[in-house]
Amino acid sequence: MRPYPLVVLVVLLLASACAGAPPPVPGADTGSADPVLVLGRDVWGRSCASCHAPDGSGGRGPSIRAVEDRFIDIQDQLTVVEDGRGGMPGFRSRYSTAEIEAVVRYTREVL
Ligand code: HEC
Numbered sequence: 001m002r003p004y005p006l007v008v009l010v011v012l013l014l015a016s017a018c019a020g021a022p023p024p025v026p027g028a029d030t031g032s033a034d035p036v037l038v039l040g041r042d043v044w045g046r047s048c049a050s051c052h053a054p055d056g057s058g059g060r061g062p063s064i065r066a067v068e069d070r071f072i073d074i075q076d077q078l079t080v081v082e083d084g085r086g087g088m089p090g091f092r093s094r095y096s097t098a099e100i101e102a103v104v105r106y107t108r109e110v111l
Contacts, residue, residue, distance in 0.1 A: 021045065022054045025110055040106025043099050047091065048107075056111035061088060068108040077104050 022045045027033035045054065051061035058064070071077035081100050084090030091100060 020054055022049055022106075023110055025106070036102045037106050037110060039099065040102035040104070041110065043095060043103040044106050044111075047094070048103065051088070056107060064107050065111060067111070071108075074104060074108070077108070 022041050025033040025037040025041055028038065048061075051059055052064050053059045056064045056067075067077065068074075071080075078100060080088070081104055082090055082092040095103075
């Protein structure tokens with residue numbers, strides 16, 4: 001067997017193992033990004049991406065892509081993140097209301 005396909009395989013496995021950073025907030029490159037969404041991305045990267053994947057496509061926790069279609073009322077989504085549900089811990093004691101609102105807005109508006 002030629003070594004080349006093996007090298008490609010190893011590189012692909014490494015790339016998927018460190019799936020990377022959460023998607024940037026629009027305008028981040030020009031300095032015009034909504035600071036609330038920037039805060040939300042920070043919280044997402046620190047506390048949510050490990051279970052839901054950096055891009056929200058899911059892993060240990062479900063995909064939260066198009067999450068705004070399942071939580072028409074943002075308040076219901078805030079409650080899940082504050083109180084937890086099933087295998088997901090609540091974040092009320094860890095983050096302020098403003099931080100939780102920021103990460104929920106990030107999932108609805110950027111992911
Ligand atoms: C330890 C893993 C874990 C972490 C960390 C985690 N989640 Fe979850 N999350 C889950 C699991 C598991 C579920 C499914 C809960 C259920 O079955 O009811 C879930 C469900 C959700 C849902 C509901 C999805 C839906 O469509 O009903 C949202 C929204 C959510 N998580 C957001 C977040 C946010 C925001 C954070 C970070 C502040 C976070 N999660 C951190 C595991 C996690």
